[in-house]
Amino acid sequence: MSAGIVNALLEVKDLQVFFKGIKTITALSGISFSIGESETLALVGETGCGKSVVAHAIMRLLPSESRVKGIVKFRGKNLLELSEKEMIEIRGKEIGIIFQNPSLALNPVYSIGHQLAEPLHVHRKEKKERALSMAAGALKNMGFANATEYVRYYPSWCSGGMNQRFLIAASTMLDPALLIADEPGKGLDRKCMSELETELKKLKVEKKTALLLISHDLGFVKRLADRVAVMYAGEIVEIADSSSVFESPLHPYSKGLLNSLPEKGFIPIPGFSPSLSNPPSGCRFHPRCSLRKMHCTENHPDLTEINGRAVRCFLYH
Numbered sequence: 001m002s003a004g005i006v007n008a009l010l011e012v013k014d015l016q017v018f019f020k021g022i023k024t025i026t027a028l029s030g031i032s033f034s035i036g037e038s039e040t041l042a043l044v045g046e047t048g049c050g051k052s053v054v055a056h057a058i059m060r061l062l063p064s065e066s067r068v069k070g071i072v073k074f075r076g077k078n079l080l081e082l083s084e085k086e087m088i089e090i091r092g093k094e095i096g097i098i099f100q101n102p103s104l105a106l107n108p109v110y111s112i113g114h115q116l117a118e119p120l121h122v123h124r125k126e127k128k129e130r131a132l133s134m135a136a137g138a139l140k141n142m143g144f145a146n147a148t149e150y151v152r153y154y155p156s157w158c159s160g161g162m163n164q165r166f167l168i169a170a171s172t173m174l175d176p177a178l179l180i181a182d183e184p185g186k187g188l189d190r191k192c193m194s195e196l197e198t199e200l201k202k203l204k205v206e207k208k209t210a211l212l213l214i215s216h217d218l219g220f221v222k223r224l225a226d227r228v229a230v231m232y233a234g235e236i237v238e239i240a241d242s243s244s245v246f247e248s249p250l251h252p253y254s255k256g257l258l259n260s261l262p263e264k265g266f267i268p269i270p271g272f273s274p275s276l277s278n279p280p281s282g283c284r285f286h287p288r289c290s291l292r293k294m295h296c297t298e299n300h301p302d303l304t305e306i307n308g309r310a311v312r313c314f315l316y317h
């Protein structure tokens with residue numbers, strides 16, 4: 001099955017997230033997927049479709065005005081049922097997360113070395129000196145020739161690309177089994193993107209880290225992901241092996257996303273993403289879909305299995 005795999009490391013089942021306000025926003029309406037050990041699953045889709053909400057819901061980092069339903073099973077435990085104390089143990093130690101803005105994620109008042117050494121000191125009770133030398137060792141492994149210098153640097157002294165690599169080092173100091181990377185390349189130039197890609201590939205090969213990769217850069221996704229889940233308006237509309245999605249996408253929205261790639265001629269998808277406080281009736285993509293039938297405007301398609309992949313579209317029912 002493409003949406004789920006046997007012996008999954010992470011299994012997300014029917015995840016729903018609501019934000020209460022003047023109008024309730026249903027940011028996620030029943031998201032299900034799984035990630036196996038050392039597997040990379042990418043979440044793609046236009047801005048506002050709910051990718052970051054998925055990441056924050058898994059890590060239990062959503063704001064208090066949110067309501068979350070469903071199951072987020074990690075190594076057999078439902079994270080949504082754990083106490084905050086138990087969750088603190090999971091964050092960083094078993095699941096690492098890197099956000100899109102490294103300058104905000106790194107603390108400006110502490111040195112890079114301090115921020116890399118802190119998790120070792122706190123969680124593994126390593127002595128400060130030893131934790132610091134392990135931090136320098138981690139940077140050396142990442143190809144920083146003068147690693148012992150860099151541990152004394154502060155985030156504001158470094159470029160965005162370097163800080164993003166420091167952030168990856170900080171998020172993986174404790175060898176988490178799963179790393180969630182939410183738009184890790186946003187704002188980085190081509191050279192930094194390529195370094196980031198090398199770093200993420202190394203984690204997968206050398207440390208067998210599983211990765212939930214969120215990125216709007218489909219070229220980056222194509223080079224890194226084993227499987228791809230395409231999201232639209234708070235739902236998964238297609239999930240399959242990366243090569244199937246890129247070579248023969250099924251859902252009209254997936255096809256549209258790929259057509260907007262430079263090599264396919266930058267053809268934009270007409271129309272706009274719908275509001276999540278009042279999504280369209282029937283298939284959420286119907287107002288923008290050139291293949292819609294009357295049936296699509298009134299009925300909501302399920303995510304259906306087809307040849308080992310899953311798609312949410314009446315064309316395949």
Ligand SMILES: Nc1ncnc2c1ncn2[C@@H]1O[C@H](COP(=O)(O)OP(=O)(O)O)[C@@H](O)[C@H]1O
Nearest residue numbers: 019025027046047048049050051052053063276
């Ligand atoms: N704190 C919040 N309060 C209210 N609505 C939110 C909040 N965070 C996210 N949302 C809603 O969830 C939707 C998905 O957001 P997000 O996951 O950040 O999208 P993206 O796919 O760009 O990462 C947004 O369009 C917004 O409507």
Ligand code: SF4
Nearest residue numbers: 283289292296313314
């Ligand atoms: S269900 Fe209908 S409207 Fe929705 S994507 Fe498929 S063809 Fe288009």
Ligand SMILES: [Mg+2]
Nearest residue numbers: 051052053183
């Ligand atoms: Mg986001």
